[in-house]
Amino acid sequence: MLSDVMNKIKNVEENILIKKAEAQTKAKNMIAEAEKKGQAEVAAAVLRAEEDAKKLLDEADQRAAAITAELKKSVEETQEEIKRLSASRLDDVAHMIAERIVNG
Incomplete structure (x- = not known):
């Protein structure tokens, strides 16, 4: 009878060790699976x-191109205005020089 009890205790202890090993294996597999899933999610997030x-960056390039075009147009308009103003003043200066030469 005592040997039966001892055998039962031994069997229970062995079953506990087996269950513990199975649980550890299952936990390791779950961790590995979670890590794999996490890595896939990180890769997807990076992508x-x-x-x-x-x-x-494409949107910024488009906005920069639009701003550049606007600035270029503005600069060209300013250049034309400066040319127009300088042309009219050139005539005034030419008349002034001619007057000084003539009037001495």
């Missing part, structure tokens, strides 16, 4: 971030 960054 999305790269795509978003590319879109933002």
Whole structure:
């Protein structure tokens, strides 16, 4: 009878060790699976971030091109205005020089 009890205790202890080993293996597998899933999610997030960054850079390039075109147009208009004003003043200066030469 005592040996039966001892055998039962031994069997229970062995079952506990087996269950513990199974639980540890299951936990390791769950951790590995979670890490794998996490890495996949991180990779997907990085890809999305790269795509978003590319879109933002493209939009910034488009805005910069539009601003550059506006500034170029403004500069060209200012240049034309300066040319027009300088042309009219050139005539005035030429008349003034001619008057001084003539009047001595």
